[in-house]
Amino acid sequence: MDGVVGPGGGVAARVRAVPPVLGVEQLRVRGRAAPIDVHELVTAEACWTAARAGVYGCVPLSVAIAFGLDPSPGMVIVPLVGFLTGLGFTLFGIWISSLVPSINSFDYIISGLLTPLFLVAGTFFPLSALPPWAQYVAAVNPLYHCVELVRHAAFGFRPLADLGHVAGLVIFAALMWLLAVRFMRRCLID
Numbered sequence: 001m002d003g004v005v006g007p008g009g010g011v012a013a014r015v016r017a018v019p020p021v022l023g024v025e026q027l028r029v030r031g032r033a034a035p036i037d038v039h040e041l042v043t044a045e046a047c048w049t050a051a052r053a054g055v056y057g058c059v060p061l062s063v064a065i066a067f068g069l070d071p072s073p074g075m076v077i078v079p080l081v082g083f084l085t086g087l088g089f090t091l092f093g094i095w096i097s098s099l100v101p102s103i104n105s106f107d108y109i110i111s112g113l114l115t116p117l118f119l120v121a122g123t124f125f126p127l128s129a130l131p132p133w134a135q136y137v138a139a140v141n142p143l144y145h146c147v148e149l150v151r152h153a154a155f156g157f158r159p160l161a162d163l164g165h166v167a168g169l170v171i172f173a174a175l176m177w178l179l180a181v182r183f184m185r186r187c188l189i190d
Contacts, residue, residue, distance in 0.1 A: 038185040042177070046090040053086025055077035061150075068137040074153040078107040081153065084169045091176035098183035121147050 036044075042175035061078050065071055098110055120127070120134050120161050138144045145165040152162055 002080050030160070038188055039181045041188075042091070042094055042184055043173070045181070046094065046177070048089055049090040052089035054081075054083035057082030057150075059084075061154075064154075069154065072154055074157055077153050078150055081146055081149045083170075084166070084173060085142060088142050088169060088173035088176050091173060091180040094180040095183055096175055098187045100157045115178075117141050117143050120144065123147050140168075142169055145169050145172075 006063040057078055060075045061069075061075060096106070100106060100109070118124075120130065120138045120141055122138060123143070127138050127144075130138070149161060149169075152158055152165075
């Protein structure tokens with residue numbers, strides 16, 4: 001490092017870097033010891049993961065545009081829809097992780113719950129092709145609300161329906177937050 005930076009004030013660069021590194025390390029250690037509550041921990045983790053979901057949701061949209069989807073002004077809300085959906089499902093994952101005994105148990109959740117949710121979300125085929133009971137299941141499926149919001153962002157908004165879809169995602173996220181905080185508190189504090 002001395003060959004790149006050179007001595008400053010008669011002190012070698014490798015020695016000169018030690019005090020700032022120690023200072024930053026103290027900041028990191030103090031940050032880990034900061035008093036935070038379970039709801040703050042759960043909320044921060046969920047918001048960080050939801051922010052990533054919002055950004056990652058732009059990738060398939062960009063690919064679709066590259067393959068010929070006409071961009072529309074409504075597409076700017078796709079990251080927000082991704083954030084809201086990601087928030088709900090992250091909180092769902094936090095809640096489930098507080099319940100299952102091992103990571104292998106997640107296979108049952110994925111196969112038994114998440115895969116069927118994808119099938120009744122209206123992503124791959126119209127819901128009108130499904131039996132009536134499956135259409136009712138889709139109405140409470142958060143993925144259905146996400147798919148409809150993204151579809152309407154690309155092809156034209158339907159204000160009243162979209163407000164209902166946003167409400168569905170907000171209710172899902174709020175319910176999952178309550179469950180995640182309650183059950184994670186038991187895991188972390190008890």
